[in-house]
Amino acid sequence: MDAGTTFLLSAGDIHLWIIISDPKLDPQNVLIVNLTSLAPRKEQSCVLRAGDHPWVRHDTCVNYGDSKVTTLDKLVAARDANALMIQSPVGPDILQRMRESAMNSSKMPLDHAEILISQGLVQP
Secondary structure (H helix, E strand, O other): OOOOOEEEOOOOOOOOEEEOOOOOOOOOOEEEEEEEEOOOOOOOOOEEOOOOOOOOOOOEEEEEEEEEEEOHHHHHHHHHOOOOEEEOOOOHHHHHHHHHHHOOOOOOOHHHHHHHHHOOOOOO
């Protein structure tokens, strides 16, 4: 699994998860975020529109507040156990927009943002 890989955590999952860090640079600290429907009370640091990804059918935002750090080994094991379902990857432009927007998020934990900074994927 690489940066930009997307997946659902279960067959009924309504939130698409995306790997936004680079697992090749640090497989022990893989940063994932999910997408959720855009609403007035939701953080709007990164808004996706229909057409930005096949899964996005209406205005959607990246949910930085629920970001998680896991390991590449755990993700691969979950995939191999059919506990997560791989979807179409995000394109490089959308991936970079998600990374850069994370730096504007008021919800993402600072140690999660530090992963992107330490990997040289964004500027602090």
